[in-house]
Amino acid sequence: MTHEMASDPVCGMQVEPEQAKAKELTADHNGETYYFCGKGCMLDFKDDPEPYFAPGYTPSM
Numbered sequence: 001m002t003h004e005m006a007s008d009p010v011c012g013m014q015v016e017p018e019q020a021k022a023k024e025l026t027a028d029h030n031g032e033t034y035y036f037c038g039k040g041c042m043l044d045f046k047d048d049p050e051p052y053f054a055p056g057y058t059p060s061m
C-alpha cells in the first residue's frame, strides 16, 4: 500500500497527510493545505508562513 506523502514546509520532513489530518497538524495558506510533523512546526508556520516560501529558504530541523 502506498501513501501519498507531503513535505512539512518548515522542517522538510515527509508527513503522511492522513496522519497529520488525524492529529490536526494542518494549515491552509493561499488555498493550499500544508501538513506538519508536529505542533511546533505548525505553530511556527501559522505564526508567520512567509519565510517558508522565501526562495532562499531550505527546510531544516
Ligand SMILES: [Zn+2]
Pocket (backbone or CB within 6 Å): 008, 010, 011, 012, 013, 036, 037, 038, 041
Ligand atoms: Zn516539521
